[in-house]
Structures are given as C-alpha cells and as structure tokens.
Amino acid sequence: MVKLTARHVENVAPERKERILWDDDLSGFGLRSYPSGRKVYIVQYKLHGRTRRKTLGKHGVVTADEARRGAKLVQADVARGADPSAERKARLRSPTIKALGERFLKEHVALHCKPTTLYDYRNLLRGVVNPVLGGIKVSEITFADIQTFHLKRRDTPYQANRGVMVLSKMLNLAEDWGLRAMNTNPTRRLKRYPEVEKKRYLDDSEQERLGSVLANMLASGEITRYVFAAFYLLLLTGCRLGEIQKLKWDYVTRTHLELPDSKTGRRRIPLPREGRALIDTLERREGNPYVILGGHGTGHYNDLQKPWRKIRARAGLEDVRLHDLRHTYASVAVMNGIDPFTLKEILGHKNLSTTLRYVHLSDDAVQKAAGQIANRLAATLGSVA
Template identity: 40%
Template sequence: MKAKLTVRGVEAIKPGAADVIVWDSELAGFGCKVTPKGKRTYFLYYRTKEGQQRRPTIGVHGPMRPEAAREIARRWLADVAQGKDPSQARTQDRVAPTVRELCARYIAEHAETRKKDSSIRNDRRLIDAHVLPAIGAKKVVSVTRADIAALHHALRATPYEANRMLAMASKMFSLAERWGLRPDNSNPAKNIDRYREEKRERFLNSAEVARLWQVLNSDAATSKASPAAIAAIKLLMLTGRRLNEVLGLKWAWVDLDAKVLRLPDTKNGALLVSLGDAAVAVLAELKASGRDDTYVIAGQRKGAPLVNLQKPWRALRALAGLDDVRIHDLRHTFASIGAGMGMSLHMLGRLLGHTQAATTSRYAHLAQDPVRSAADAIGAELMRLTEASDQIAV
C-alpha cells in the first residue's frame, strides 16, 4: 500500500492480523508500520553500498509527526548516498561507552598500573565528587570542550582542585582516543586555561618551632593525641619527609645503627634518607615501646598503621597557637631551616628527595640569607678598617 503519510492518513490505518505497512508516496523507502495492537512507527528502508538491507526505526507516531519523520528519513538517505550506514551508526551510538565506563577503565587500566596508592585515591575522589555527577551519564564521544570547561569553571573557588580535575580529565580523554573511543585529536579537555594557583609556603620561625616542640612534649598533648600521633609529628619535623612516607614507614626500612631510612617507594622512587640524632632518638623510643613490629607509627589495630593524622594535628597545633599551619608546612620548615644555615640547594634537594633542581629552587631566597649576612659582616669590617685608617691619618 502506498500513500502520502499525513497525521490523518496514519491514524486512519486499521490494524490487521499481521503488521500493516504503508509506504510514503513522496519519499521512496519511507514508511509506517502498524502492528496488530495498533502501534504506529515510522521507518526507512534502504540498502548499504555493500548491498545489505536495512530498516531502522525513526520514531513512534504521536510523539513524532510524519513530517518530522520524513525529514529524518531524507537526512539518512543523504548519508546513504555518501556511503554511510545510519542504522549501524545508531547501533554503535547505543553501545558506545559512557564517561562512567571510561572512568572505570581509566582507573583499572591506567591508574592502578601506573600510579601510587595515594594518587589513585585522589583520582577516585575527583571522579566521584566532580566528574560523575556532572557528565558521568554522557557518551564519551559526545563530551564537548564546553562540558569540560563548565565543570572546570564550577570549581573556580578551589583553583588547585579545578586544575587537578582538568589534568585528570585530559589524560582520560587522551586514553579514550588511544582506545578508539573518540576520534584522534578530539580531546575536549585540551586548550582550557588553568586557573592560577597561589603557592602557599608557610615556614615556622624559631619561636614557633620551640613552641610546637614544647607542646609535643607536654601533658596537654598526651590528652589530645596518641603517642603514635605525637611521634609522627616529631618525625615530620625532624626528617622533612612527606606525610604518607612517615605514616607508612615500616620497621623493616629503619636502620638505627646506620641512621638511615631505606624507603622502597616514595613519590620519586626508592630513597635513602639520612637521620639526625634527634630523629634517631624518637625512633629508638618507639622501638623500645614494642607497640607494633610492622609499622613505626602504629594504628589502633595491631599490624596496621595510623591512617589519619589530621584530627590530632588540629588539636596539637591549636595548643601551640599555630592554627594556620598545615602538616606539609613542617616539611617546608625543615627545608627553610637548612637553607637558613647556609646549606646548598643541592644538599637540600638530597635531604628532601627532590629529583628536579627546580623543585628545590623555591628555597633559593632563604639560602641567600647567610650569604647576605656574611656580606654585611665583611662590609661592616671594611668600614671599621677605613674608619680606623682615617683616625691614624689624622
């Protein structure tokens, strides 16, 4: 049966014992199918360039009018004329992975094989907190630069967080290209300007160091924090190590006789850390306590480390009147004291475990302090000599 498909004409088609097909007289291949139960759907019949027959559904009558269905059919036929297969494209689009699935694959195939545990945890946090709520349901191939820019903009109040999310998204979509999930050179996270990050470097001065150390050795401290937490903060001060390196420290890596820590896996790989006498004393006291045979900073459960130092740190820094000091500032303080004593940037880099000189260069202005003092002393002595010379001449 053939007729021009109109709203009145389609609704007038009577259902039969089997499907009833009415072909449109205006556009070849465009038709309407009516099932025995009266459901009316528009479709297009065509052959691919390989000669395969296709009959994809365009839409259901009611929500879709015949004029709109005919226009879609025309576009599809134009694609067919160019050698494309609209039906296959729709199938591929239906099974195309979502951003949620890309995130899962990114974690499993990239992060978990190439990143450290702390970085994996941070990636999971960024994904769960920001990426999935915003674009998790979108198809990977349909994500645009505007989508990522909007997500980045939504985090503008926390520039560091926004930029870390953007960097992770860029890597994910770069991998999506490599895995054939997006066309090459289509990364939607590229060419988005990062927010400016203000570097926050807080160094404790000599009075603050003395005040904090006094608090750590006070009765007030033991009422606010466990001995393990107090010892952890002391070690952070005395070694300049990162928080995860101290909390994850195992006795198997500690050599008190040689005064070293042999860390098998830090941010920059395996590292040999030299210990000063004060740090050795803290470690020896922990060893003598026999609290745990595996971890230096023991947690509540035997054989498990302390996993969170933030709560005791907030309580202890409050006792010392240092509410604006972060745990990581203890590492900055360790470096700043070394720089103030005239240690070279190369030596500081060795102590901190930096692999790039640029990372240590932030302390360059502090390393100049003793040099400046020496220059002042020499200048003052020269002036004293010249004044003495003038007196002799008179």
C-alpha cells in the same frame, strides 16, 4: 510500492504480520506497519557492503513529509561517509561519566597509580565531579558541560581544576576505549583557575615554639611518644607524611630509611644521628611491623592530622599544615648552603622544578643576599654619594 503520503499512510491497515511498505518516489524510504496498528517511518541505506536501517519517527508524531525530509538528510550523511544508525546505537550504549569514572579507577588508576592517588581520585569523582556531570553520557558531554561544572566550583578553584584534570584523563581513555571519537576531548580548551601557591615554613622562633609545645604535651601525656617522634622525624628528615606514618622497622638502618616504595618509587633517605636516636627510644610491639604505633592493634597510627591540629593551635601556628614541615626542611637546607640538586635527591623529587617550589628563603636571608650583591657592585662602580 506507492508514494507514502499522509493520506496513504492513514489508510494502511494493520495485518497479522509486521510489514514494510517502500516509497516508490524516494529509494530507501519506507513505512513499517505493526499488527498493533503502530506505524513507523524508516530509511534503509547501504554502507561498506552492509545494509542498515534507521528509525525516523512514529506516524502521528512525525508527518510523512517530515519523515521524507529526514530520510533525505540521512542519505546525505551516508554519502559523506557517516553511519547514522551505528552512531545512534553507540549513543544508546554509551556509559555515563559516573560509569566511566568507575572503569577509570578500576582499569587504569588501580593498575598504574599509587594507592593514595586512587583514594584521592575516587573522592574527587564522588564528591566533586559526579554530582554535576555523573549522569551525562560520555559520547554526549560537551565543552559547555565542562565549563558549567568548572564555573559551579569557582569558589574552590583547586578542586575545580583537579576535577577537570581527572575528567581530561578519563575522556582521553574514553577515546582509546572507542567510547568517543578521537581528538574530541572537550576539556582541552578550558582555562584553569589561577591557584595561589601556599608558601609557608617555620622560622627559627616558630620552630622553637613547636619544639617546646611538643615536649610539654609529651610530658603531660597529651600525646604519645610515637606521635612526638612522628612530628620530629618529619622535620629532621624532610619526609612526606605517609613515609613516616607507615614507616616499618625493616626499613630503618643506622644511617638511612630504605623505603621500597614511595610516591616517586624506591627511596633511600638519609637518617641523621638525632633521628636515629629518637627512633631508638621507641618500643616495638610484638607482631606489629610499624615504627609509629597507635593505641592498639597491628597497624600504624592512623590519623596524625588530629593531634597536629591541637599541637599547632597550642603553638600559635594555626595556618601551618603538616606538609609545611617538609617546606621548612627544604628552606633550612638551602639557607645553610645545600644546593638544590643535592636537596632534590634528599627530598626524592623526580624533577628539579618541584624542588625549587619547596625552597622558600626567609626575608632576612633574601635581604642579606641582596646586600652582598649590591656591595660587590658598588665596590666596582665607585661611590654613589
């Protein structure tokens, strides 16, 4: 054993076998010498009864004095309970955000979420998250990385917020899976962008225009009877798009749509007489279980968004999304005296707060209600003139 100085290390000659020279001044500090002539500084320490070694750097890149200082720092970390060697190996084995996303989809989302959620998350990761963060190691991603990603997507706040939401779920699971230290999720303190809630429903005149356009396009052959029925059923039942698009004959009774599975689980949806009469006009296709049929095959009509874009343009409703038909159903229900608790059951919401977000009363209805309140108070207070 000798003191590993720069001069001594320079004079160490390679031998036929790899060997370690230990420093006689700093216990655990050593030089590994290879037959090739390569020399590497190391530090050896013991933790929990196990001996470990950590590489400090190659001689020539790191000086003997720098390596000695590095060895002391490692020993100080070990004295505080850290394991520098294991931490380095963990960083090297750490998957990237892209790899974590694939595992997240396969081992969590596919098992615990709806297929539509899996589809949405996969697209969000591939198109939004991975191009910015996909190559970063899970163990090394920081708040600054998340903040940079969020800022780059500021022009699309909804996507930016959803990207952070999915990252938060992924990194929580990374902690559970031992890929990050517990309680280190860097998304927690990020402030999300405000999102302007889209409040859109069809008033009476717009409903009339839509009905007229649907009838004219059906008569001219621009849309099929199945497409016509799909949009009418969305309005008459308040269903989600997928619930009508993928509706099967086995789910249809005289008075209800009995869905074995939906976004919120099993649903029993009231089917009004008008809806049942409309369904009765649709022809079945042998071997095809679906109500809303496409041009051929055994599946359902695949893309109702395409005819909807043409229909809404013809009706002068370019800003109306298909989901706004569900909003319209909820608004009409409330304006006709249906209480939110009953509406919650009809729409299949888990929480009343979700139902209340769907309820958009018209200006006339609000004005009328405000007038009734003011009249009652004025009658009690007396004349103000």
